[in-house]
Amino acid sequence: MTTSNFDVIVIGSGLAGMTAANILGRTGYRVLLLEQHYQLGGLAATFRRSDGIIFDISLHGFPVGMIKSCRRYWNPAISDRIVQLPKIKFDNPQFQLETTFDRDDFTRILIEKFGIAHETVTAFFDKARSMSHYDDQSLTANELFNEFFPNRLDVVRLLMEPITYANGSTLNDPALTYGIVFSNFMSKGVYTFQGGTDLLINMMTKELQKNNVIIQKNSPVRKIHVENGKVTGVTIRKKNNEEQHFHTKTVLSNANLKGTIFNMIGREFFSRPFIEQAESVRLNNSSTQVYIAMKRGFIIDENQCGDLLFTSTAPVFDSAKLLDKNITSRTFSFYYPKTRPNTDRCYVVSSTNALFDDWNNLPKQEYNKRKTDLINQTIERLKKYIPELIQNIEYVEAATPKTFERYTEHLNGASFGTKYEGLAVSRNLSNEINGLFHAGSVGIIMSGWLGAVNYGVIAANNVDAFLTKGKL
Numbered sequence: 263m264t265t266s267n268f269d270v271i272v273i274g275s276g277l278a279g280m281t282a283a284n285i286l287g288r289t290g291y292r293v294l295l296l297e298q299h300y301q302l303g304g305l306a307a308t309f310r311r312s313d314g315i316i317f318d319i320s321l322h323g324f325p326v327g328m329i330k331s332c333r334r335y336w337n338p339a340i341s342d343r344i345v346q347l348p349k350i351k352f353d354n355p356q357f358q359l360e361t362t363f364d365r366d367d368f369t370r371i372l373i374e375k376f377g378i379a380h381e382t383v384t385a386f387f388d389k390a391r392s393m394s395h396y397d398d399q400s401l402t403a404n405e406l407f408n409e410f411f412p413n414r415l416d417v418v419r420l421l422m423e424p425i426t427y428a429n430g431s432t433l434n435d436p437a438l439t440y441g442i443v444f445s446n447f448m449s450k451g452v453y454t455f456q457g458g459t460d461l462l463i464n465m466m467t468k469e470l471q472k473n474n475v476i477i478q479k480n481s482p483v484r485k486i487h488v489e490n491g492k493v494t495g496v497t498i499r500k501k502n503n504e505e506q507h508f509h510t511k512t513v514l515s516n517a518n519l520k521g522t523i524f525n526m527i528g529r530e531f532f533s534r535p536f537i538e539q540a541e542s543v544r545l546n547n548s549s550t551q552v553y554i555a556m557k558r559g560f561i562i563d564e565n566q567c568g569d570l571l572f573t574s575t576a577p578v579f580d581s582a583k584l585l586d587k588n589i590t591s592r593t594f595s596f597y598y599p600k601t602r603p604n605t606d607r608c609y610v611v612s613s614t615n616a617l618f619d620d621w622n623n624l625p626k627q628e629y630n631k632r633k634t635d636l637i638n639q640t641i642e643r644l645k646k647y648i649p650e651l652i653q654n655i656e657y658v659e660a661a662t663p664k665t666f667e668r669y670t671e672h673l674n675g676a677s678f679g680t681k682y683e684g685l686a687v688s689r690n691l692s693n694e695i696n697g698l699f700h701a702g703s704v705g706i707i708m709s710g711w712l713g714a715v716n717y718g719v720i721a722a723n724n725v726d727a728f729l730t731k732g733k734l
């Protein structure tokens with residue numbers, strides 16, 4: 263079955279895809295948003311269980327820049343719900359501390375607790391803040407830290423561990439990818455969306471509808487058609503094998519970058535150098551999570567746990583160890599009734615970076631056992647902060663890299679798309695195929711909620727320029 267023409271088809275309703283669709287719809291283009299899942303949002307997702315239990319998957323914290331981006335590219339009702347998470351805690355063998363996670367407080371902590379000279383701290387922050395996409399990429403994060411804090415593994419841990427959790431970056435990645443993300447957070451701390459991810463996605467969906475974006479869920483795109491180097495349309499194939507074709511000259515894919523190139527289009531449609539470059543792009547790591555709903559009325563001690571708690575039992579920070587299946591590090595997100603007003607239930611979500619291969623191809627029994635172990639070990643660790651935990655748990659469940667792969671179709675369940683080199687490939691797509699664009703987690707900068715929204719904006723502007731040129 264073939265359906266009508268669209269100015270642009272957006273594949274995938276992650277925050278980048280939704281934002282791009284919204285801007286293009288608002289500009290007056292005829293936009294179709296196709297999502298393979300039964301709900302919108304991509305990794306900005308929630309899932310429900312009985313008795314009103316609802317878990318947020320990736321609402322743990324984002325930089326203040328989300329307020330401006332949401333006001334400009336969504337609406338003030340959305341941006342007005344963004345509030346600060348004031349209590350960020352660390353507990354590891356090297357230090358325990360609480361911070362508001364902004365430049366002033368980090369400066370105080372680095373001077374008072376870690377004994378670093380004021381000038382060094384200022385010089386480090388200034389250098390991190392001055393970094394841009396156009397900088398030299400040969401300097402690694404490790405070299406950056408060595409320049410300012412030689413032999414200070416404790417300082418490296420404080421500065422790096424939260425960013426590694428947030429986007430999978432390592433000490434060997436280019437320093438600028440660290441500096442840009444770190445500075446984004448340091449400008450004013452860590453923020454959340456009051457009301458939960460489900461409310462955000464509902465509000466965004468209403469805005470998309472207001473801007474006449476046509477939304478179609480349960481619609482996995484299996485082919486982007488290309489003729490003579492130009493996009494001509496897409497085909498979706500539903501679970502019952504029913505196919506639907508749509509004509510368009512412009513596709514903006516929010517799906518995994520490598521999945522878009524190799525699975526939806528095919529290498530034969532690209533130049534050889536481009537395919538070689540795309541092949542060398544590394545996927546980012548995946549995650550495991552444990553979701554814990556407390557019994558109604560049991561309120562977690564906010565002073566004890568804070569909003570976000572970075573815990574580790576590893577003696578020093580080690581990027582590889584953060585991915586190890588023998589988990590030593592966990593980030594706990596605590597959700598109090600203030601996060602979801604009108605509820606008397608608290609939640610804890612534990613997140614850990616993980617490798618897809620450690621969970622792929624396991625026999626079912628072994629996979630289930632590993633999940634149970636993951637839950638039990640997480641509860642054991644959490645008891646340190648909530649002594650009355652066991653008797654107050656209502657419900658618990660775990661997700662693995664296989665879960666992320668299944669619900670987002672990200673290759674290898676990648677949590678943050680690709681490593682940094684994916685950005686150049688993503689941005690070059692339109693030079694290879696006329697009318698083909700990509701927005702979504704690539705590299706460290708363009709991932710996370712803010713990175714995804716902002717990349718959606720950039721991609722929408724590129725699509726607009728392309729469509730406007732076509733009309734001239």
Ligand SMILES: Cc1cc2nc3c(=O)[nH]c(=O)nc-3n(C[C@H](O)[C@H](O)[C@H](O)COP(=O)(O)OP(=O)(O)OC[C@H]3O[C@@H](n4cnc5c(N)ncnc54)[C@H](O)[C@@H]3O)c2cc1C
Pocket residue numbers: 273274275276277278279296297298299302303304305306319320321322323324428481482483484516517518549550551613666669670671672676677678679701702703709710711712714
């Ligand atoms: C465990 C975890 C915790 C996180 N915590 C945070 C956090 O605290 N703060 C933060 O800022 N970020 C966090 N992130 C990262 C953040 O959620 C993502 O970077 C961001 O949401 C990605 O948005 P995106 O637009 O790139 O697309 P995605 O969210 O990846 O969405 C892509 C969409 O495309 C759809 N799709 C894929 N293939 C097809 C197809 N063939 N046809 C149709 N649709 C398709 C998918 O179903 C999905 O809806 C976290 C991620 C994970 C996994």
